[in-house]
Amino acid sequence: MADAPAPSTPTAPSSDTPPELLALRHQIDAVDRELLALLNKRASLALSVGSLKKKEGSVVFRPEREAQVIDGLKAINQGPLMTDTIAPIWREVMSACRALETPTRVAYLGPAGTFSEEAALGYFGSSLVRVMCASIDEVFRTTAAGAADFGVVPVENSTEGVVARSLDIFLTTPLFIIGETSLFVRHNLMRKDNALDGIEVVCAHPQALAQCHGWLSAHLPHAERRPVSSNAEGARLAAQDSRLAAIASVRASSEYGLHVISPAIQDDPHNRTRFAIVTDPHRHPAPKASGHDCTSLVVSVSNRPGAVHDMLVPLKKHGVSMTRFESRPARSGQWEYYFYIDLQGHPDEPQVQVALQELREACAYFKVLGTYPLDTH
Numbered sequence: 211m212a213d214a215p216a217p218s219t220p221t222a223p224s225s226d227t228p229p230e231l232l233a234l235r236h237q238i239d240a241v242d243r244e245l246l247a248l249l250n251k252r253a254s255l256a257l258s259v260g261s262l263k264k265k266e267g268s269v270v271f272r273p274e275r276e277a278q279v280i281d282g283l284k285a286i287n288q289g290p291l292m293t294d295t296i297a298p299i300w301r302e303v304m305s306a307c308r309a310l311e312t313p314t315r316v317a318y319l320g321p322a323g324t325f326s327e328e329a330a331l332g333y334f335g336s337s338l339v340r341v342m343c344a345s346i347d348e349v350f351r352t353t354a355a356g357a358a359d360f361g362v363v364p365v366e367n368s369t370e371g372v373v374a375r376s377l378d379i380f381l382t383t384p385l386f387i388i389g390e391t392s393l394f395v396r397h398n399l400m401r402k403d404n405a406l407d408g409i410e411v412v413c414a415h416p417q418a419l420a421q422c423h424g425w426l427s428a429h430l431p432h433a434e435r436r437p438v439s440s441n442a443e444g445a446r447l448a449a450q451d452s453r454l455a456a457i458a459s460v461r462a463s464s465e466y467g468l469h470v471i472s473p474a475i476q477d478d479p480h481n482r483t484r485f486a487i488v489t490d491p492h493r494h495p496a497p498k499a500s501g502h503d504c505t506s507l508v509v510s511v512s513n514r515p516g517a518v519h520d521m522l523v524p525l526k527k528h529g530v531s532m533t534r535f536e537s538r539p540a541r542s543g544q545w546e547y548y549f550y551i552d553l554q555g556h557p558d559e560p561q562v563q564v565a566l567q568e569l570r571e572a573c574a575y576f577k578v579l580g581t582y583p584l585d586t587h
């Protein structure tokens with residue numbers, strides 16, 4: 211048997227490599243070595259922070275600190291690196307540093323390849339322990355039971371509106387929100403065979419089927435649309451039966467060995483989904499103010515003329531911006547509603563604190579769902 215080839219250095223020259231390219235690559239190698247040394251220096255510092263936190267009995271993950279690190283670097287970036295690339299790079303760096311301090315167990319809607327997984331990896335970086343769940347309810351339950359440190363749940367889609375199940379569970383869950391992240395959602399039609407002909411059934415999560423309604427009507431008008439628990443589950447099923455196609459992420463197509471037949475079939479090219487990061491307040495304190503924060507509430511008011519207007523007056527009075535106002539039926543049969551409100555700011559800021567106090571007094575029901583740094587993407 212021939213000897214295995216000796217491990218090559220990154221710049222192992224081949225005879226046709228131009229000398230100018232070779233010289234530049236040598237410089238890149240030198241910079242990479244410096245970067246590696248610096249990253250290890252950073253990791254050692256994070257380990258020291260971890261020991262300190264262990265002594266104090268405090269938590270490792272500090273979303274407000276991570277948001278400040280990213281915001282600070284974005285503010286001083288002079289390029290040529292694009293400012294948009296700063297957040298994903300440093301999320302990965304901090305993810306690796308955090309993992310040295312303690313493992314981060316994150317629950318989300320599985321199986322492998324869901325958009326929820328993509329959101330979890332985008333928010334926490336890839337150094338995490340994946341806890342895949344069969345439903346949104348299970349994500350909440352698993353996190354509340356302590357089998358995961360954090361849960362990632364979809365809350366709203368730019369085409370389809372709210373994810374009703376998540377909003378309904380927020381009413382009763384003991385968990386609270388410590389972060390948010392949003393994702394461009396590109397839906398791709400995929401299948402075992404590399405052709406559109408012969409597709410009898412399209413399997414996907416009901417939200418994805420709805421977001422691709424126009425495309426499916428135009429291109430596969432006779433195919434059955436079969437709702438399944440997640441898009442990745444649809445991909446898993448399509449991998450077993452060539453009559454089935456799935457609508458899922460490119461990640462899911464490679465996970466299940468499917469051909470992407472038609473990419474980006476969502477009706478809205480700017481389709482985005484927003485996810486909330488939830489945790490148990492007994493195990494994790496609310497994030498401190500980062501300077502760019504959001505506070506989420508759910509409230510209800512008595513069913514009388516002007517009640518909703520009166521409830522919102524304190525926000526105007528104290529100059530607090532409302533970035534979201536969503537209603538859901540209270541299911542009392544009385545035409546009563548819960549209102550999901552996002553405010554800009556943190557309760558530690560005096561004007562937010564006083565506005566929240568007055569708003570609380572105007573409401574029949576009032577629950578703070580969480581306060582957290584705005585998405586840094």
Ligand SMILES: O=C(O)C(=O)C[C@]1(C(=O)O)C=C[C@@H](O)C=C1
Nearest residue numbers: 256259270271272275304307308
């Ligand atoms: O500053 C801290 O508290 C750290 O633990 C370090 C660090 C980082 O890598 O910068 C890691 C995890 C925390 O979520 C925040 C930041």
